[in-house]
Amino acid sequence: MAMALAQRNVALGEAQLRVTAQALDQLRDSIGGVFGMMLGRLRHLQPVADDAGFRRQAQIAQEQIYLLTDCLSPSQLRERGLPAALVHGSLAQTLQEAGVKYWCDLRGPVSLFPQSMTLAVYRMTCEAIADALLTRDASDVLVKIRCGTRHGGWIVLMIETKRHPVRMQHVDWALAHRLRASATGLGRKAIEDRAATFGGQVRERALRHGRRLIASLHEPHPRD
Secondary structure, eight states: OHHHHHHHHHHHHHHHHHHHHHHHHHHHHHHHHHHHHHHHHHHHHOTTOOOHHHHHHHHHHHHHHHHHHHHHSOHHHHHHOHHHHHHHSHHHHHHHHHTOEEEEEEESOGGGSOHHHHHHHHHHHHHHHHHHHHTTOOSEEEEEEEEEOTTSOEEEEEEEEEOOHHHHTTOOHHHHGGGGGGSOSOTHHHHHHHHHHTTOOEEEEEETTEEEEEEEEEOSSOOO
């Protein structure tokens, strides 16, 4: 009963985040409309003004709102599933723009699992990566996910973060820190709590130039 209550509370929290994300998405559209109207009026007051800089600032603001919206409620995961969210979503895009080398290897019938479980995997992945980047401790990130349905549904998540001396010098840490919006800031504690909510555990070991974290989750209502 306690486990079921924890899982319902997780679902409630995600529903609240989804409502907030929808409100932010509407705000992003409003910013675009208001900016276009203001720029039109400014042209009459100062026709020689170069509006390229203003447009770029507005575009950056809209992009940041989109990233925050996607962190709160990842649209790729809802619409296309966990593989699309991890390979093509805002997490992968931000890491690529920041100069962090990123791989994702997912195998197994992940589409058969409830969205609450795959969303927990996504949150744990973001948490681990954001924790490593906040301490400027990673230039390379490898995410491996394995799952199966025999003997009850299960998912194993492995995240390796490593430091490559040359690539470390070219990482845009300011851009990488945008991922803070997708994490709680509690690091491993948050990951352990999410895993425990789905009857799983977390292990971590130090590598020569980084660390490896392995987390397991089990389906709340195993199939026959």
